[in-house]
Amino acid sequence: MPSGLINANPTVYERQERRTRNAPADVDELAVEPIDQLEIFDILFYIKDPEHPYSLEELKVITADAIEVDDKRSHLRVTFTPTVEHCSMATVIGLCLRVKLMRCLPPRYKVDIRVEPGTHATEAAVNKQLNDKERVAAALENPNLVDMVNECLAPSFE
Structure with a gap:
């Protein structure tokens, strides 16, 4: 494998059509409108894979069906599926999901990031690593890791 990638030739799927959302009439409407599954998917839709020039959505690492939202309890669970069972970037992908949600959601939300059961060797x-506050905080103190996360979260104009 000359490229050094764990999954040098991932399966790439077509992007889904994005839904059109009506803008809220005013700030008060925005404050009380519940967050739903598709809104969370819209937030995560364009995150890039750390190893490939594709979005997590194009690789089917993240799907709308794998997002659970309980707005009344301010709880959110995102389950993602690595492209291969021994993906060394699984924690980076999960960290990207967590950071994007931390940046976009009100702080009242409790976010759980999980690997789809049976899809990863570890x-x-x-x-455990993705849902431990101290471990996440320590990871976000590593400048190289933060650079990698920011690169995955940077908007793409392709």
């Missing part, structure tokens, strides 16, 4: 360890 699923329990990855889940």
Whole structure:
């Protein structure tokens, strides 16, 4: 494998059509409108894969069906599926999802990021790392890791 990538030739899917949303009439409407599954998917839609020039949506790492929102309890669960069972970037992908949601959602939300059961060799360890506040905070103190996350979250104009 000359490229050094774990999954040098991932399956790439067509992008889904984006839904059109009506803008809220005023700020008060925005404040009380509940957040739903498709809104969270819209937030995560364009995150780029750390190893490939594709979005997580194009690689089917993230799908709308894998997002659960309980707006009344301010709880959100995102389940993602790595492209291969031994993906070394699974924690980086999960960190990208968490950081994007931290930047976009009100702080009242409790966010759980999970690997789809049975899709990763070290699923329990990855889940533990992604949902431990101290570990996430420590990861976000690493400038190289933050640069990688920011690159994945940067808008793409392709």
